[in-house]
Each structure stands twice: as structure tokens, then as C-alpha cells.
Amino acid sequence: MSSTYTLPVGPLHVALEEPMYFDVKVEGETVRAVELAAGHVHRGMEALAMNRNWFQNITLTERVCSLCSNSHPATYCMALENLAGIVVPERAQYLRVIADEVKRIASHLFNVGIMAHLVGFDSLFMHAMEIREIMQDVKEGVYGNRMNLGALTIGGCRYDIDEESKGFMLDQLNKLKPLVAELHNVYDTDPLIKTRTQGIGVLPLDKAIEYEVVGPVARASGVNYDVRRKVPYAVYPELDFEVQTDTAGDVHSRAMLRIREAVESVSILEQCLERMPEGPNQLPGFVPIPKGEAIARSEAPRGEVFYYVRSDGTDMPQRLKWRVPTYMNWEALQVMMAGCQVADIPLIVNSIDPCISCTER
Amino acid sequence: MLPFLKIMVKNLLAGPSTEAFPFAPAHTPARFRGKANHDKNKCILCGICRHVCAAGAIQMRVVEDGSGVEYVLWHNSCVFCGLCAHYCPTKALTMTDDWHLAHRGEDRFAVREDSFVRYGQCSTCGARIQPRPAVIVEALGTRYPDRFMMCPSCKRESLAKRSVPAKPDMETSETSDE
Numbered sequence: 001m002s003s004t005y006t007l008p009v010g011p012l013h014v015a016l017e018e019p020m021y022f023d024v025k026v027e028g029e030t031v032r033a034v035e036l037a038a039g040h041v042h043r044g045m046e047a048l049a050m051n052r053n054w055f056q057n058i059t060l061t062e063r064v065c066s067l068c069s070n071s072h073p074a075t076y077c078m079a080l081e082n083l084a085g086i087v088v089p090e091r092a093q094y095l096r097v098i099a100d101e102v103k104r105i106a107s108h109l110f111n112v113g114i115m116a117h118l119v120g121f122d123s124l125f126m127h128a129m130e131i132r133e134i135m136q137d138v139k140e141g142v143y144g145n146r147m148n149l150g151a152l153t154i155g156g157c158r159y160d161i162d163e164e165s166k167g168f169m170l171d172q173l174n175k176l177k178p179l180v181a182e183l184h185n186v187y188d189t190d191p192l193i194k195t196r197t198q199g200i201g202v203l204p205l206d207k208a209i210e211y212e213v214v215g216p217v218a219r220a221s222g223v224n225y226d227v228r229r230k231v232p233y234a235v236y237p238e239l240d241f242e243v244q245t246d247t248a249g250d251v252h253s254r255a256m257l258r259i260r261e262a263v264e265s266v267s268i269l270e271q272c273l274e275r276m277p278e279g280p281n282q283l284p285g286f287v288p289i290p291k292g293e294a295i296a297r298s299e300a301p302r303g304e305v306f307y308y309v310r311s312d313g314t315d316m317p318q319r320l321k322w323r324v325p326t327y328m329n330w331e332a333l334q335v336m337m338a339g340c341q342v343a344d345i346p347l348i349v350n351s352i353d354p355c356i357s358c359t360e361r
Numbered sequence: 362m363l364p365f366l367k368i369m370v371k372n373l374l375a376g377p378s379t380e381a382f383p384f385a386p387a388h389t390p391a392r393f394r395g396k397a398n399h400d401k402n403k404c405i406l407c408g409i410c411r412h413v414c415a416a417g418a419i420q421m422r423v424v425e426d427g428s429g430v431e432y433v434l435w436h437n438s439c440v441f442c443g444l445c446a447h448y449c450p451t452k453a454l455t456m457t458d459d460w461h462l463a464h465r466g467e468d469r470f471a472v473r474e475d476s477f478v479r480y481g482q483c484s485t486c487g488a489r490i491q492p493r494p495a496v497i498v499e500a501l502g503t504r505y506p507d508r509f510m511m512c513p514s515c516k517r518e519s520l521a522k523r524s525v526p527a528k529p530d531m532e533t534s535e536t537s538d539e
Contacts, residue, residue: 052415059415059442123369130378144394144456150443158447165392186365 003027009345011040018356020330020349026342034337036330038360045361049320054080054154054289057320064322065358066147067107070099071300072322072358073152078233079307080154083294084287092156093234094276099143099151099159100234100298101265101272105176106135107301108216108258108265111353112187115255118346119196124186131179138172141165154289156282166273173266180266184259187252197252201336201348204249211332215303215325217352220257221249227299238275241268251344251351258353289315302326302353324358393458394443397434401476402494403453406430410445410454419445427489429479436462436472451497483512485519 004027011019019040025033045064049057061072074096081088088096113128136146142165143149151159161169187193203213208221218225226243228236244260246253291313297306303325310319329352336348380387389395411419418438422431434454446454464472481493490512493502502509508516 053412055413055444055448056415059440059444062442063440121365123372124365127365127368127372130372133378140393141390142392144390144392144443145441148440148442150394150441153444153447158443159392182368186368189364191363 004032007342011037018354020354020356022345024337024342024345029341029343031337031340031342031345034334036333038330038356040360041357042360043357046319046321050317053315054317057317058152058154059150061322062148062150062152064361065324065355067110067355068103068300068302068305068358069148070103070151071298071305074100075296075298075300075305075307075322076309076320077152077154078296078298079294079309080287080289082296083292083309083311084154084289086155086283086287088156089280089283090235090277091279092281094272095157095159095161095281096152097234097236097239098161098269098272098276099149099157101268102135102138102142103149104301105262105265105269106132106139107353108262109135109180109183111350112183112255112258114350115197115251115347116193118350119193121190121192124190124193128183131176131183134172134176134179138169141168153282155287156280158282160281161273161276169269170273173269177263177266180259180262184256184263187255187259194252196344197250197255197347197351198248199250199252200340200344201251201351202249203332203336205247207332207335208249211328211335213303213329213332213352215300215329215353216254216257216261217329217332218303219244220246220254222247225304227297227304231297233296233298235272239268239271251347254351289313300325302355302358303329322361324355324361326352326355326359330354330359389458389460391458393460394441394456395458395460396436396456396462397439397441397445397474398455398457399432399434399474399476400453400455401432401478403451403496404432404476404478404494405451405453405491405497406432406478406480407450407491409448409450413444413448415442415444416440424477427480429477429492432474432476432478434474435470436474437469451500481510483515484510485515486512488512488515 004025007024007026009022009024011021021037023035024031049060052060057076058073061076062069064072109128109132113125116128117125139149140146143151143159151157203221205222208218208223222245224243224245229243241264244257244264246257289311291311293310295308297304306323308321309317312318337345340348408421411421416438418435420433424431443456446456478492481490483490493510498509508519511519
């Protein structure tokens, strides 16, 4: 009698309610090998993009994913602006950074909240989600929607921040700061969280480099890689923030890193609101998109987002392609899961903050 | 030990943080992007809203007798991105803060903005032109009020017949006609 057998995990309800299927070879309770199967939420978005004009694709790319719904249109617009050879007004660049960081805080708090839920600590999950609600109120109050900000347009931003919304945003940030600090302390010291998350799903530095993981997954394993610093865009070079890194590379360190990044994002937001110059928030008129191809990349909450656009001079893209962080990160799950317990699979999957709808689009 | 216990007790004492909707009105911020609203008195039928709409929620169809355009925006197709309102040059399309869009399944095609926008008429020859509603005339047509109400060919004619010659030594067409 063979002591190993294959356990199907998924496609539904592995960590988030997003479909992902694993064939897990287990020996008793221990995972020996993992095989991933993807493709359950393929919606043909790249083909859809080729059948829509430049403007319609702002809305389409915003709907690729809900948690990083600002990073997609932002990178898409950056690629188009690179192609057209135009420079976005400085105020618009600040507004873009603000929108990105608001989304980052909400996304990171969501992920650490889900981690508490997977540990079985639902009261902490509810508390983390309640803290996140402060940022949700910012999105709803300043942008007009809780998830899809609708902040961007080709050549600038659609929204502007006046004195009233600036005051509102600063109030909310002041409300958020002590709560996030408190949350950091809970995640750092709570014995339940520590027992379940420390030392599991370890991704050592050499493997992180080999699998070319990005975002918080890479940074928690000691790879100091952040697009905001490595290939600065918008106004990031002028902003004062530290790229958070860690060396443990386990589930716990990735969660802690996300909370620390949220704290950095709060500071970025405060700097932006303070330094934002007066001026137009977008270029006047319509930006003509010439024939040619261009790329752009940016740091989404989960890591590097890469956009490629090719235009034949008409009002529709000839090709629009994007690569999302989860594409690199989920391959590393094979390293993280090797030797773990079956009960830890959801925690490890959640720790890479997978976004299946981005990756399979 | 158990650092969360204190927070939990605090949360417990604070009571529920959800809103009492539907028994009490829910808070809606002023900038909320809800149901789109089309004002036929501002619309000039430029069609940019339909062009930028990723959802294809907007339809503009010329009515049979050619007197105007039937403008339809289906709220069920709309994704509330607000691009139409952003690009609308006359702000005929706006996003309201109304999010009360619940309706019965059989009404799904009836929940829509439905308006009839009448074409304008050239003040000289009566040809069909884009609408010239009063608010638009006040906003855009004050520089050359006469020409603003004309069709393109009458406009060219009137420009060619200007009494002021383009160059001082040239004779205008107006004088040569006489």
C-alpha cells in the first residue's frame, strides 16, 4: 500500500473566494508536491481590449481586478502616455500616487484580515476589516465608489482634491494611524497568530530570486525590489518612504510586511497632500495616440504590473497585454508548500495575496 | 497575553458599526457615482458618451421622421465608471448620488434614461443641424450669435459674404455681387 495519495484542493474556496486548483501529493498530513491548475476565470479580457477604443479600455482595465483596480488603468494610461510622448501635469501625478496608495492600504489590510480569518481568528478578521473600512470611506467620499475609483484618464486624472476632501482624507488618516499601529502589535505578539503563521510557507532568498517573485512576497524574503524605487514613476522620486524588507520569508513576515507598508503608504499620502502643487489635473482635449508600441510598469499592492500596448494609429489597440504579479508569485507556492501541513495550505496561498482574476483575466 | 482581548471588549461595548438601512437612511457622500442622469436640454448629440462607454449602455437612434434622436441609457448595463460624464462637453450627462436602483426582474430593460433630443434647424435655410438648446447658445454662441444658429454651408456663405474684407486691398464678394 502506497503511503502517498493525491488530494484535490479547490478550485473554490482555497483562501479567497477565487478559483484555483491544486493537486497536492500528501504523505499523511504532510504535503510532498504541488501541481497548479489555472484558467477557471479566464474572461478573454485581452481580446475584449482589442475590440474597444482607448477610452473604453480605461474602464475595462479597471475591472480586471477589484483590489488593485487603480494600478491597472494607471499603468495602462502610463503606457499610452509613453507611446504618445506626453507628460502628465504634476498635480495629476500627485493625484495618481494618492489614488494608488489609498488602494494599497485597503488591499494590504484586506489581506492581513483574511489571514486572521484563515487562522480561525474571526474577531480579529472583523476588526481588520473595520479598520479597512476607514479607507473604504475615503474611496467612497473622495472618488465616489468603494472599489473602482474611476480616478484616471489618458493624460491626467478625472478627480481633484479640494480643501474639503483634503481635510476629510487627513482626518481619516489620523483615525487610521493608531488603529494600524495597534493592529501591528496584535499581529506581532498574539500567540494564536504566531503559532499558526511563523515558520510556515518559507521562501528562502535563493528561491525567491530563482522564481523571480515580486512585491511583498519578494521583499519578505529579502529581495529589495520595489518598482517605486527601482524604476521610479510619477512623483515617487520626490517622496520620502522606505521600502520594507524582511528576511524570514514566512507567512507571518509577509503579513507584517504588508502592515508596515500600509504605514509607509499613510506617510506617502500625507506628504502628497501637503506638497501637491496647484495646477491642472489633466491635459486639455484628447490625447492623440500615434502608431507604435510602448510599455509601462508600476508597483501594484501585490507587486510589479507590466503593460504592453501596440497601436496601429486607429482608436483601438492592436494589442494590449499585461503581466500581473501573481503570475510569478504563484509558481513559488511549490517551494512554500513543500513539506507543509495540509491545514496550512490556505494560509500559504493567502500569503502571496493571489489575484486570480488578474492573472487569468 | 492575548493582546486582542482588550480590543475585542472595546468593540463589543461600542456596539454595531453598520448602518440601519433600510430602516434609516444610509449615508451617501456628495461625490458618490450613482445613477447617470441625462439632461436633454443640454445635450448636443455629439456622441462622445456613447464612444467612451465600455459597457455599451448608451444608444442614440434617429427617429423615423428624422426630427430628432431617441437617447437611451440602460442603468442595468451601466458600470458607473463616469467616463461619459467626464467627457460630456456640455455636462448634459452627470452621475447623481442616487444608488436606489433595485427593481423587479421584468423591469430590467425599463430601468433607463429615456429622452428625445430634437435636432436644431439652420436659421437661414432650415437644414437639420445639431441641437441648439438655449443653455448651449448662452454658453457657446455668444461670440457670433447669428452664425452659431446656422448649418455649415450657410455659415461658410455668411463668412464669405463678410462686409469686412480679409485684406484691405481686396474687394469683398458682397460688393462684387452688386
